[in-house]
Amino acid sequence: xxxDAPVYRTLGDTALNVEFGDETSITLNFRIxxxxxxxxxxxxxxxxxxxxxxxxxxLIYDPLATTRDRLIAALRELIAAQGAVDRLPSxxxxxxxxxxxxxxxxxxxxxxxxxxxxYIAEFNRLTVAQVIEWHTACDYWVTGVGFVPGTFVSxxxxxxxxxxxxxxxxxxxxxxxxxxxFGGNTSTIYPARVPGGGxxxxxxxxxxxxxxxxxxxxxxxxxxxxxGDRHRYVxxxxxxxxxxxxxxxxxxxxxxxxxxxxxxxGYMSWLASLGEPPExxxxxxTWQRS
Numbered sequence: 535x536x537x538d539a540p541v542y543r544t545l546g547d548t549a550l551n552v553e554f555g556d557e558t559s560i561t562l563n564f565r566i567x568x569x570x571x572x573x574x575x576x577x578x579x580x581x582x583x584x585x586x587x588x589x590x591x592x593l594i595y596d597p598l599a600t601t602r603d604r605l606i607a608a609l610r611e612l613i614a615a616q617g618a619v620d621r622l623p624s625x626x627x628x629x630x631x632x633x634x635x636x637x638x639x640x641x642x643x644x645x646x647x648x649x650x651x652x653y654i655a656e657f658n659r660l661t662v663a664q665v666i667e668w669h670t671a672c673d674y675w676v677t678g679v680g681f682v683p684g685t686f687v688s689x690x691x692x693x694x695x696x697x698x699x700x701x702x703x704x705x706x707x708x709x710x711x712x713x714x715x716f717g718g719n720t721s722t723i724y725p726a727r728v729p730g731g732g733x734x735x736x737x738x739x740x741x742x743x744x745x746x747x748x749x750x751x752x753x754x755x756x757x758x759x760x761x762g763d764r765h766r767y768v769x770x771x772x773x774x775x776x777x778x779x780x781x782x783x784x785x786x787x788x789x790x791x792x793x794x795x796x797x798x799x800g801y802m803s804w805l806a807s808l809g810e811p812p813e814x815x816x817x818x819x820t821w822q823r824s
Contacts, residue, residue, distance in 0.1 A: 536562055540613060542606050548597055552609060553590040558719075560689055561805070563677040564619040564798045566591050567762050569612065571622070578608050586761045587678035588687060624796035626673065626764045627789075629723075631736040632775040633666045637710040638734035645706050650699075651735040654716060658697045665735065666769055668695045669714075673764040674721050679757060684725030684743025686759035691801070693810045698733075705731035712738050714767075739770075739779035740787065748785035758789075764796070 536555040543551040552569070555562050563586075570586040573593075580600030585592040595605055634651050642649050655662045672692035679686045690696045698719035706729055709715075713724045715732030724730055725743035741749070742758040751758065759765075770778070781787035 540609075542602075542609070544602065545592065548594055550593045550595065550602060550605060551590050552593065555589050558588055558677075558689065560675045560677065560691060561798075561802055562589055563675065563761075564622060565616075566677075567622050568616060568619040569609075570761075572612055572616065576612075578605065578612075580605065585678075585680070587680070618799065620797070620799040621795050622762055622798055624762050624764055624794055625760065626766060626792040626794060627758070628766050628768055628791075629738050630740065630768050630770045630774065630778055631670075631714055631738045632772060633669075633714075633736040633769055634662060635713075635737040635775075637737050638713055641706060641709055641713070641734055645702070645704075647702065650715075650733040654697075654699045654733050654735055657699045660697070665697075668697060669721070669735075670767045670769050671695045673766050676759050676761055676763040676765060679759050679761055682725055682728055684757045684759070685722055686742075686761075686763075688721050688763075688765055689719060690721070691764070693805070693808060701731035701733070705729055709734070710737070712740075712742065714738065737775070739775045740782055740789065749782070749787060749789065751789040751791065762796075 535557060536559070537553065541553040543553060545551050554565050566586045566589070570584050570591055573581065573584055578600075580595045580597075581593055582596055583594040593605070634649075638651065639649050647653070651662055651665055655665050658665070660668065672690055672695045674688035675691050676686050676688045696719055698716040698721070701717045708727055709724050709730040711724055711726045713734045714736040715722060715724065715730070715734050717732045722732065723738060723742050724732070740758075743756055744752045744758075745756045747753065747756055778787060
């Protein structure tokens with residue numbers, strides 16, 4: 535549900551979470567990003583850092599420069615004046631992917647489970663070909679970046695193409711880097727070789743985390759994804775995978791990133807035309823204002 539008024543939750547003695555709801559919603563995320571944009575353009579006294587996520591905006595502040603109550607009062611003023619979210623800055627990032635790849639199959643075999651893409655297909659009553667078709671059929675909106683350095687959370691923007699699968703019952707102790715995976719209906723990519731429980735179904739040859747920052751796309755930081763990005767996946771062959779990977783390792787790959795502005799109001803109207811409510815509101819909500 536979407537809250538009628540934001541909830542302010544204390545995160546230790548130097549951080550505050552501004553929550554707009556308790557559901558996974560792209561349109562709710564628009565409000566989070568709009569507030570973050572306003573704060574970045576007009577910094578609040580004492581705020582050191584902001585971290586937008588799917589349903590909340592985290593703020594780290596200096597307790598010697600402001601107090602929790604003063605910060606909440608300033609936030610309430612900003613939110614009251616915010617109005618509807620019509621447009622937001624948004625990059626469109628093309629991500630090439632080799633689906634039903636040997637590395638995902640290797641992980642599945644190593645941890646005693648079936649080929650994950652086959653499980654995803656069966657779970658959603660699709661074929662493997664349809665899994666690939668659906669995952670490449672629409673943009674995925676990035677609602678947050680974090681958890682593991684370089685990773686992100688994203689959701690299909692076309693509700694007719696939303697699908698996913700449960701996490702592993704027992705998480706893996708390792709996962710190959712750059713593997714595409716589902717955790718519920720969250721689509722993301724493992725940035726490095728790390729433990730994990732997502733259902734694996736493809737691998738991208740491009741880096742989404744590059745600490746050395748060799749490629750110019752990483753000149754401002756080692757993480758590719760940004761909250762508010764739109765990711766579009768493109769299915770490639772093994773030969774194309776090898777060619778792109780060689781260019782990435784040489785630092786010469788031309789990342790396909792288009793800067794732009796996203797029409798949030800138009801998107802919400804489109805959702806309405808599909809009969810998809812952009813927000814769920816519960817008049818009997820039991821949360822308490824603070």
